[in-house]
Amino acid sequence: MxxxxxxxxxxxxxxxxxxxxxxxxxxxxxxxxxxxxxxxxxxxxxRFLRRHRARHGPCPGALLGSFAFSSEGGAFHPAEPPHASAAAARAVAAAADFSFAFLPPSPVVGDDDPRRGLGWIVRDHRDGRFLLDRVASLDDNVFPELAVCDPLSRRYVVLPPIPRELAAAVDRPLGVIGGRRRCEPFLAPCDADAESEPAFAVIWTARCPRKVVAFAFASRDGRWRALPSPECFVWSRHRSPFGCPVHAVWNRRFYAHGCFYWLDCLTHRWLVLDTRAMEITVKQIPSPAGYWEEHVAVVEGEDGKVGVFAHDFYHAGGEACLYYYTIVNGGDGPRWRLERTVPLPWPAAHGRPYSIRAAANGSLILEVSHGTPAFMTSYRSRDVELYRIDVKSFELEMICRARCAAGDIAWAYFGFPPLLSLPTV
Structure with missing residues (x-):
């Protein structure tokens, strides 16, 4: 040697x-x-990293920070000392291009042109990859152009458009992200073959008045295909004017053990997309009374269990806490089973200072806004602290401090420093 x-x-x-x-x-x-x-x-x-991945399987890596996306753009907030991943997070922040300037540029237009500002926007992040889309006009918001990219290697792939024969199934889709789009594309986990080029999968969904329409794209064959989905699925018809609006259900998507979940706590219905069977179903899973969708997150529990973190809207005793459940099957079907109560260190006598921001890889990400109740900070910029709780230790771990824009979406960013990273695209 x-x-x-x-x-x-x-x-x-x-x-x-x-x-x-x-x-x-x-x-x-x-x-x-x-x-x-x-x-x-x-x-x-x-070559060595591919051999290591082939032997030990794909690994999500360490939690390096949080990526926050809003209508104004996005930003990576690296983990800060004394977090164990602070050094690796700084290396990623220095090496990656989180402005996505390497993507194909949008047409240059004048200040008065209605197409001004219609550039790429981030729609999802998973396993080091980002999914972005852009529209050609304000009215063309159902089938935007899609791109998958890796900001660390600066590689990207622009996806082919959804074929017309598939797109014909989309009828009067409802709006998401404030009406700017009428579709919800996202990245799905893809089994990585260590000896071949990186592979990825994209799911495109739209919530129509009577059904959910979904298409899947696999990079291995470069083709779109339709997914079976339930007919006569009308979410808003069962919503209460005193409950959370339907967009709160549709925009909160969680992944655990091969399935994506959307929860409608008011009607006890879960919309489930099984990525192995590539099929969408609706399940009845009665939830404990009092939970709104903003207060619930699905996580990957241990031993293949589906876990759920939830909290009350108001803490009567003034002591903040989270409840951790697992979904178990009984004689009456699936149900929530309380596993433990997780105390939180913030007093909640006059308003809850924290909110659930994201869930990934068996971890829950909490946003803490000191001095202002969390439910009052949704529509303005704010300085926050981000914390992590995982389902193994249930210990609270601070990640970083961040300046969050109004109405942004946060994802936990897992990965590796540049030294140990392979291109994901």
């Missing part, structure tokens, strides 16, 4: 390679890379 001192037994490079490839995680590889330049060069090579 290069760098061995005189008189020392030199270990062949192929033996070192076999030893390092057996390290169980990329965090172990990072520690090995810090010991000498020879190890660093080995573990950072794409």
């Amino acid at each position: 290069a760098g061995a001192a005189a008189g020392e037994t030199q270990v062949p490079d192929d033996v070192v390679d076999e030893i390092l490839v057996r390290l169980p995680s990329r965090s172990s590889l990072a520690r090995a890379a810090a010991t000498c330049s020879a190890f660093r060069a080995l573990v950072s090579s794409p």
Whole structure:
């Protein structure tokens, strides 16, 4: 091995390679890379990283921070010290282009042109990839142009348009993100073949008055196909004027163990998209009384269980807490089972200072806004703290402080420093 001192037994490079490839995680590889330049060069090579992924499977990486998207743009908020991933997060923030300036530019138009400002906007993030879309005009908001990109490697793929024969099934779709779009595209997990080019999958959905229409795109074959979905599915017809608006249901999507979930707590219905069968179904899962959709998040529980974090609208005793449930099957069908109560350190006597922001990889992300109740900060910019709770330890861990724009959407950003990252596109 290069760098061995005189008189020392030199270990062949192929033996070192076999030893390092057996390290169980990329965090172990990072520690090995810090010991000498020879190890660093080995573990950072794409060939070695592909072998490591093939042996140990895909890994979401460490929580590096949060990516917040709003109608004004987006920003990456890296984890801050004393968080264990602070150094890696700083490296990602310095190396990546989170302005997405490497995407195809939009046409240059004049100040009075109605197309001004119709550039790329972020729609989703998963496993280091971002999904963006853009429209050619304000009226063309049902089938926007879609692109999947990797801001770290600056690679991107523009997806082909949805074929007309599939698009014909979309009838009077309802608006999302403030009416700016009438579709909800998002990234789906895709089994990674370590010996081939990176693969990804995109799901496109639209909520029509009588059904949900969904199409799936797989990068391996470059084709769109329709997904089976329930007929006569009318969400808004069952909503209460005193409950959360229907867009609160549709815009809050969660992933756990191969399925995406949308929850309608008022009617006890879950819309479920199974990414293995590529099929959408509706399930009746009665929820405890008093929860609104903004107060609930689905997470990947341990042992393949579907977990749910929830909190009350008002804490009568003044002590804030979260409730953690798992979905279990009983004689009467699936139901919520309370597993534990998670106390929170913030007093809630005169208003709840926290809100659920996101859920990913068995973790819940909380936003804390000191001095102002969380439900009063939704429509203006604010300085917040972001915290994480995972389903293994249930310990509260601070990630970072951030300046959040009004009405933004936050995702937990998991990944690796540039040294240990493979292109995701």
